[in-house]
Amino acid sequence: MNLALKTNSSEYQRVHYEWGRVYGEPSNYICEFCDNDAKVKGWIHGKDPHNINSYVPMCRSCHNKYDCVHFGEKHHNVKLTEAKVLEIRRLYSVNYPYITYVELGRLFDVHHETIGKIIRRERWARI
Ligand SMILES: [Zn+2]
Numbered sequence: 004m005n006l007a008l009k010t011n012s013s014e015y016q017r018v019h020y021e022w023g024r025v026y027g028e029p030s031n032y033i034c035e036f037c038d039n040d041a042k043v044k045g046w047i048h049g050k051d052p053h054n055i056n057s058y059v060p061m062c063r064s065c066h067n068k069y070d071c072v073h074f075g076e077k078h079h080n081v082k083l084t085e086a087k088v089l090e091i092r093r094l095y096s097v098n099y100p101y102i103t104y105v106e107l108g109r110l111f112d113v114h115h116e117t118i119g120k121i122i123r124r125e126r127w128a129r130i
Pocket of ligand 1: 034035036037038039061062063065066
């Protein structure tokens with residue numbers, strides 16, 4: 004299993020410098036996942052983080068979604084998925100003010116404070 008490099012580590016900087024030397028700016032490319040202009044280099048999770056070919060050009064939005072789906076679901080919060088978070092926000096907005104954080108928490112088996120944070124976008128702000 005390959006783990007992500009810390010963004011402030013010298014190895015991260017080396018890999019990104021090396022990528023730039025070989026491929027130039029990410030903005031020269033189209034995003035790997037959509038047709039927008041790429042803005043950043045995104046690490047393909049699970050691939051060797053020391054190899055520049057494990058990084059592909061992505062637009063910011065796809066990069067955020069990609070990291071959110073992979074890190075958000077697998078590491079930060081195993082109970083919630085992107086789909087559930089969107090459903091929580093949808094249910095809250097549709098039923099407001101007749102639904103409480105506590106009820107939503109019971110529905111999705113998460114603490115009501117977590118529901119509040121999701122609604123206020125203090126958690127899962129990227130989706
Ligand atoms: Zn994109």
